Amino acid sequence: MLRYHKKRMYRIAEAAVLLGVHKDTLRRWEREGKIKAVWLGRERRFPEEEIRRLLGEANPDVVVLYARVSGHDQKANLQRQVEVLREAYGPKFSNVVVLTDVGSGLSTSRRGLRKAMELARERKIRAIAVTYPDRLTRFGFEYLEEYFSSFGVEVLVLNREEDKSLRQELVEDFLAIVTSFAGKLYGHRSHKVKKLKNEVKEALSRLDTDDRPETP
Known part of the structure; x- marks a missing residue:
């Protein structure tokens, strides 16, 4: 499998080599709408996502709905999180995977989170959705966001402020x-x-x- 730099924009010669076509073919594909290009001044660049898509390496249209509470007495809140996420993001994807955890946001051994990371690593999902950043993790949210992004997975957050209800x-x-x-x-x-x-x-x-x- 080809190795890419995160969010890299490729020049036309680089993109042509990766796709195994002539530069003129790539220009024609752009005109026909088969591939999207971004113009930087007078030079076109091709996003990594577009190259992956044409090579058939794009992640499937699946979203993980991830919910977490700290205790078993909060199961009702866990279900509410899932329902809210399903309503907000379910219709935007072909398939939905629901993963939940009961445990502290400080814990690194949560089964649901580890399963989501595994699915991302195997490129089986396109996004992971949470109601609040601290549902994913209490600290280090940016690091997890970077991790998922490195595998082409977007982190969708319904509410960016901290959840103070619990x-x-x-x-x-x-x-x-x-x-x-x-x-x-x-x-x-x-x-x-x-x-x-x-x-x-x-x-x-x-x-x-x-x-x-x-x-x-």
């Missing part, structure tokens, strides 16, 4: 971060870790109480 999940993820760093500093079995974790829980509980509206 406040408890944010608290649990924050505690997981504190515990992880404290464990590296003091050792995971140290009483200091437990003490710090309890202090953070109490502080978050006080903040939650302060944020509640006063009853008349």
Whole structure:
């Protein structure tokens, strides 16, 4: 298989070699609408996606609808995510694959996410859709976006701002971060870790109480 640079734009001579045709043939294909070109000044460039399409290497028209919640008590929210994504993106693709996870957005061992990455690596999907960026991952969204893009898979995000509806999940993820760093500093079995974790829980509980509206 040919190797490409991500989002590369090929000059006509390069594109002709990759496609195994004469430059004049490529110019004729452009006029006939068989291939799209982008003009940069007086020079035409051919997008990598167009070359892949003509070579039959384009990813199939399949979208992964990916949904995630942190706990089993949030299964209703998981189903709502799937329904919203299906309504928004289902009609735009020939086929839909639904993948879900119950686990922290900090976890790197989520089966659904790993399956989506595998499908992308095997070029079996064209896009992956999520309701919010943090449904895909709590941190490092740009890295995952880069990963999927390298295999020709677009990441579709319905709402770009952070999902703040699941406040408890944010608290649990924050505690997981504190515990992880404290464990590296003091050792995971140290009483200091437990003490710090309890202090953070109490502080978050006080903040939650302060944020509640006063009853008349």
